[in-house]
Amino acid sequence: xxxxxxxxxxxxxxxxxxxxxxxxxxxxxxxxxxxxxxxxxxxxxxxxxxxxxxxxxxxxxxxxxxxxxxxxxxxxxxxxxxxxxxxxxxxxxxxxxxxxxxxxxxxxxxxxxxxxxxxxxxxxxxxxxxxxxxxxxxxxxxxxxxxxxxxxxxxxxxxxxxxxxxxxxxxxxxxxxxxxxxxxxx
Numbered sequence: 001x002x003x004x005x006x007x008x009x010x011x012x013x014x015x016x017x018x019x020x021x022x023x024x025x026x027x028x029x030x031x032x033x034x035x036x037x038x039x040x041x042x043x044x045x046x047x048x049x050x051x052x053x054x055x056x057x058x059x060x061x062x063x064x065x066x067x068x069x070x071x072x073x074x075x076x077x078x079x080x081x082x083x084x085x086x087x088x089x090x091x092x093x094x095x096x097x098x099x100x101x102x103x104x105x106x107x108x109x110x111x112x113x114x115x116x117x118x119x120x121x122x123x124x125x126x127x128x129x130x131x132x133x134x135x136x137x138x139x140x141x142x143x144x145x146x147x148x149x150x151x152x153x154x155x156x157x158x159x160x161x162x163x164x165x166x167x168x169x170x171x172x173x174x175x176x177x178x179x180x181x182x183x184x185x186x
Contacts, residue, residue: 003151003152003157003160003164004160004161004164005057005148005151005160005163005164005167006144006148006149006151006152008164008167008168008171009049009052009053009057009143009148009167010144010148012045012049012171013049013140013143013144015045016042016045016046016049016136019038019041019042019045020042020129020133020136022038023035023038023039023042023129024126024129024130024133026038027122027125027126027129028126030118030119030122032106032109032110032112032118032122033110035106035122035125036106036107036109036110039099039102039103039106039125039129040103040106040177041178041182042099043096043099043100043102043103044174044175044177044178045183046095046096046099047096048170048171048173048174049171050092050095050096051170052166052167052170052171053088053092053143053147054089054092055166055170056163056166056167056170057147057148057151057163057167058085058088058147060151060155060159060163061081061085061147061150061151061154061155062078062081062082062085064150064151064154064155064159065078065081065150065154075153075154076146076150081150084142084146084147085147087142088139088142088143088147091135091136091139094132094135095132095135095136095139098128098131098132099128099132101128102124102125102128102129105121105124105125106121106125108121109121109122151163172184
């Protein structure tokens with residue numbers, strides 16, 4: 001069983017997957033308004049999730065590992081941890097860059113009246129969202145099977161509880177454009 005911080009982040013993966021599914025359905029229906037709202041929500045929620053990992057999880061794992069003196073066959077090396085975190089950060093950059101571009105196109109579509117241009121824009125966004133979704137699957141597996149477990153194995157119970165509190169604070173800190181119900185009901 002995952003400790004609270006890792007469980008919070010894994011549960012957030014599930015919530016993000018739900019929003020991503022809703023976004024894909026809206027894009028498939030070519031509904032610009034709902035697609036915009038779901039894309040904005042997905043982008044914001046993913047950014048908050050990433051912020052929690054960058055500010056709290058990654059430093060905690062690196063610190064916990066450097067302070068651990070257990071059996072090396074169970075504990076990853078500092079190079080393994082740094083390499084995994086570098087890969088996750090590169091993925092995060094890919095997600096945020098792709099979603100920012102998709103959001104720029106979507107904002108233009110809100111003003112567009114030509115159906116052909118709308119369809120072409122939706123197709124571009126849909127392709128980007130599908131690519132992000134594919135990479136997100138592998139990304140989440142790496143996080144859940146390595147980084148989250150490393151946090152579990154290399155942090156004391158108190159450190160894990162403190163980390164869970166900090167992560168919860170980040171995950172519930174929604175941008176002001178979202179109502180608490182919009183943020184938590186996904």
